Amino acid sequence: MIRTIYKGRQIKVLAVRGRPNHRKLVINGYTIQHGWQGDDTQALDWFRLVIDRIDELVPGTEPTIRAGYMDAHWYExxxxxxxxxxxxxxxxxxxxxxxxxxxxxxxxxxxxxxxxxxxxxxxxxxxxxxxxxxxxxxxxxxxxxxxxxxxxxxxxxxxxxxLDEDDEPTCDARYHKDHPNYLARPQCLLLADHRDAAPGYENRHVAAGGFMWPREVAQ
Incomplete structure (x- = not known):
């Protein structure tokens, strides 16, 4: 059994009764696995790997959270x-x-x-x-x-x-080809000058659902 804190997250790795090669994984009080296969050290290494991956994707910004970790328990x-x-x-x-x-x-x-x-x-x-x-x-x-x-x-x-919404132009750029997850070509939701983009993403268009593409590709 392991109880520790890693980068602000409270982590628990608990034994599973009757299943010596399985572990119960808990982060910030939320159980994410009841039968993870491996030992205590491997489970803790897996937690660290996932948390490091989350934090290296521009910590605290929307692109990080849209990368598949929307649940609050993954964050400090x-x-x-x-x-x-x-x-x-x-x-x-x-x-x-x-x-x-x-x-x-x-x-x-x-x-x-x-x-x-x-x-x-x-x-x-x-x-x-x-x-x-x-x-x-x-x-x-x-x-x-x-x-x-x-x-x-x-x-x-x-x-x-x-902001004066009546006078504020929006980008409205569309992706240059069809996308399988959209009925129509994705359309950028940002303002015309992209000043409302997340830090570091001013040169990328952002559509509903989080799909992004470089500004120069728009047509």
Whole structure:
């Protein structure tokens, strides 16, 4: 049995009764495997490999979270926001997975707005009326958000307040060929100058669902 903390995540590797070559894997209180095959050391190495991979993909930004690790238990508490769907997002941002994006004639848009500055550290609820069991896998009382979370959430509100949507042109670039996961060619959701792109991704178009392609490929 192993109980440790790695890069802010609480990790447990537990024995499985009657199955000596299997392990139960728990991260931040969430069980992700009931019968992982291997010993304690191999299981811990696997956790480290996955966490390192997550953190090296531009930590804390939407591309990291869209890479297949949307669940909040993969992240250090207080470093991400959690929307009503239970998906992790960068603080002050939105999830762009296909479950959290609405497609309509007016254009694709996020289903859930960024959290309020004073929302709970570990979910989307406010202090007033916070429900302990609202999260099935992570029941908790209200926890004050970290300064980084509050700053990022407020920064989004400040930036949004400065935008005039009637006059603000959007990129609207379309991918140069059909994509098997889209009914029509993917269309960029960013502003025309891409200033709302995640840091380091200003030169890439972003469509609903998180698909990205270089700006110079657009037609």
């Amino acid at each position: 508490p207080g470093t991400i926001d959690v929307n009503p769907k239970g998906h992790a997002t960068a603080p002050g941002s939105v999830c762009l997975c296909i479950l959290c994006v609405i497609d309509d004639p007016a254009g694709s848009k996020a289903r859930y707005a960024p959290l309020a500055p004073d929302a709970c550290r570990d979910c989307h609820q406010l202090r007033d009326g916070h429900q302990y069991n609202a999260s099935l896998f992570n029941p908790h009382h209200y926890i004050d958000p970290t300064p980084a979370q509050k700053a990022a959430r407020q920064a989004h509100l400040d930036r949004f307040a400065q």
